[in-house]
Amino acid sequence: xxxxxxxxxxxxxxxQLRVFRTNFFIQLVRxxxxxxxxxxxxxxxxxxxxxxxxxxLERIYNVPVSAVRTxxxxxxxxxRDHRNVxxxxxxxxxxxxxLAHGHTFTFPDLFPEKKLSAEDNIxxxxxxxxxxxxxxxxxxxxxxxxxxx
Numbered sequence: 001x002x003x004x005x006x007x008x009x010x011x012x013x014x015x016q017l018r019v020f021r022t023n024f025f026i027q028l029v030r031x032x033x034x035x036x037x038x039x040x041x042x043x044x045x046x047x048x049x050x051x052x053x054x055x056x057l058e059r060i061y062n063v064p065v066s067a068v069r070t071x072x073x074x075x076x077x078x079x080r081d082h083r084n085v086x087x088x089x090x091x092x093x094x095x096x097x098x099l100a101h102g103h104t105f106t107f108p109d110l111f112p113e114k115k116l117s118a119e120d121n122i123x124x125x126x127x128x129x130x131x132x133x134x135x136x137x138x139x140x141x142x143x144x145x146x147x148x149x
Contacts, residue, residue: 022056024048029094030107037104042095046072053095064100071096 027043035041044053050068057063075089099105116124136145 022060024052024056026053026056026095035096036098037106038099038101040097040099040105042097044070044093044095046091046093048093048095050095053097057097064103065097066100067098069096069098070094 024045024047026045026048029041029043031039031041042053048056050070053070054065054068057065071094073092073094075091077086077088079087079089081087
């Protein structure tokens with residue numbers, strides 16, 4: 001998981017100078033199809049393995065993991081550029097993480113529906129009335145307003 005970097009040799013009594021940080025970045029993805037409540041979908045780098053992802057989640061985020069399934073999503077190459085050369089989107093790996101028994105995950109509702117108040121209803125009615133008044137009269141048949149009939 002960590003890069004191959006040479007650290008100073010640790011000797012007994014000296015402070016430990018190593019700080020391990022991961023060089024992987026994972027993305028939490030909202031699944032396109034319905035998933036069970038205990039399953040979470042991630043986009044991970046192609047080099048990351050199931051064991052790496054399990055260790056990443058358990059050690060860094062303290063998330064109990066019971067199973068990890070991965071698949072490779074091939075990028076589409078249907079688009080073409082101005083020289084008619086095919087453009088291929090990069091491939092990526094998708095991981096489905098099943099949380100331990102009793103743990104669930106739900107996406108937060110970032111944009112909840114707002115309830116309209118009486119003030120909002122009145123404003124909407126006034127806007128609709130104004131738009132009706134400003135809209136063209138269908139009986140005029142496309143003749144502009146300034147041309148009196």
